[in-house]
Amino acid sequence: MGRVVFLATFLPLELYYTVAMTVPTDRDLILRARRGDRDAFGELVTRYQTGVFNVCYRMTDERREAEDLTQETFLRVYSRLDMFDLEREFGPWVRRAAANLCLNHLESQKVTAQFNEERDAGESLQPESAIELRERSEQIRAALMSLPANYRAVVELRHYQELSYDEIANELNIPLSDVKSHLFRARKLLAEKLK
Amino acid sequence: MNHLTDEILNEYLDNELADRAPVEKHLATCADCAARLAALQALFAELDSLPEETLSHDIAAHFVPSPHLPATLPRSLRLAVTLQAALAVIAIIIAAPFVTEYVSPYLISLQMPSFTEILFQAESQWVAWLDALSQFQMPTLPEFPFVELSSLYIAIALGGASILWLVGNGLLLRKHIK
Numbered sequence: 001m002g003r004v005v006f007l008a009t010f011l012p013l014e015l016y017y018t019v020a021m022t023v024p025t026d027r028d029l030i031l032r033a034r035r036g037d038r039d040a041f042g043e044l045v046t047r048y049q050t051g052v053f054n055v056c057y058r059m060t061d062e063r064r065e066a067e068d069l070t071q072e073t074f075l076r077v078y079s080r081l082d083m084f085d086l087e088r089e090f091g092p093w094v095r096r097a098a099a100n101l102c103l104n105h106l107e108s109q110k111v112t113a114q115f116n117e118e119r120d121a122g123e124s125l126q127p128e129s130a131i132e133l134r135e136r137s138e139q140i141r142a143a144l145m146s147l148p149a150n151y152r153a154v155v156e157l158r159h160y161q162e163l164s165y166d167e168i169a170n171e172l173n174i175p176l177s178d179v180k181s182h183l184f185r186a187r188k189l190l191a192e193k194l195k
Numbered sequence: 196m197n198h199l200t201d202e203i204l205n206e207y208l209d210n211e212l213a214d215r216a217p218v219e220k221h222l223a224t225c226a227d228c229a230a231r232l233a234a235l236q237a238l239f240a241e242l243d244s245l246p247e248e249t250l251s252h253d254i255a256a257h258f259v260p261s262p263h264l265p266a267t268l269p270r271s272l273r274l275a276v277t278l279q280a281a282l283a284v285i286a287i288i289i290a291a292p293f294v295t296e297y298v299s300p301y302l303i304s305l306q307m308p309s310f311t312e313i314l315f316q317a318e319s320q321w322v323a324w325l326d327a328l329s330q331f332q333m334p335t336l337p338e339f340p341f342v343e344l345s346s347l348y349i350a351i352a353l354g355g356a357s358i359l360w361l362v363g364n365g366l367l368l369r370k371h372i373k
Binding site: 183 | 201202205206209211234235238239241242243244245246247248249250251252253254255256257258
């Protein structure tokens with residue numbers, strides 16, 4: 001009883017200073033953004049824009065396009081903020097949303113339904129004696145771009161967002177067997193490109 | 196010897212296999228499959244090595260962010276804190292003369308004349324202020340037909356308010372009390 005009285009008496013004041021002095025959590029910011037606080041959402045964007053941009057960049061390999069898709073991702077997330085489950089982590093949710101958006105974008109463009117032979121023709125993926133990190137990164141990006149968009153999405157979700165097969169199937173709304181076949185074929189193609 | 200399929204090797208590296216022991220047993224004895232696994236691991240490492248790129252401009256600017264975002268408290272907690280602060284100030288005002296009176300003899304025995312003098316001065320000013328306050332004429336309160344504002348009723352009301360306050364705080368903090 002004494003503990004309850006003590007906490008009831010002093011903890012609110014302590015909490016006030018604790019909360020006021022600390023950085024707001026994602027949950028705080030989401031709740032505020034849901035009430036229309038755009039500053040709070042801006043803070044969320046600041047926290048996660050780099051991660052989301054990298055998802056888009058890996059999916060498109062076009063910096064300008066990736067930046068546009070990053071912005072589009074956050075606009076969509078903002079409009080769907082009420083659907084977000086506060087018990088889950090915000091960052092992975094946004095990155096998954098970005099991967100989905102990029103996949104839809106690529107499929108609507110129908111650019112990479114088949115292997116992009118034009119792109120491959122201009123680049124040799126065969127490493128030379130000493131490869132600089134940048135060159136190798138470009139080769140990896142080029143290899144990723146050579147994949148069909150749906151393969152790329154599965155690779156993105158498995159390798160960079162570390163989702164399980166079931167989670168990927170759920171996220172992309174495809175059968176588990178498709179997740180496996182897309183992923184294994186994608187890896188085979190990537191291994192060939194990056195030899 | 197039957198070699199491991201690509202599917203099994205992929206699932207093994209993805210931690211999607213329920214039973215890993217047979218695969219590990221096979222890998223320990225089959226150089227071909229071990230080499231295929233190593234090649235797959237090398238691909239994983241290649242993909243992991245892709246560095247993070249930075250944006251050329253701040254996307255957050257489109258959402259009007261503020262550089263120093265203050266944290267907010269729930270309204271109920273803000274109210275509780277404000278009430279507590281007000282009650283604390285009132286308690287300090289009421290307790291000050293008694294504390295001064297209680298502490299003064301000790302301060303004198305500690306031979307701190309200058310500080311004691313200051314305290315006495317403060318006390319005399321405080322008493323003077325209380326005297327002035329006692330001269331203040333309260334406006335006549337309207338009489339309620341069914342309520343007699345005796346000291347007993349006031350004491351009960353204050354006690355009730357205190358209990359409500361404590362219960363309210365307790366409810367607010369129920370998640371923090373284990």
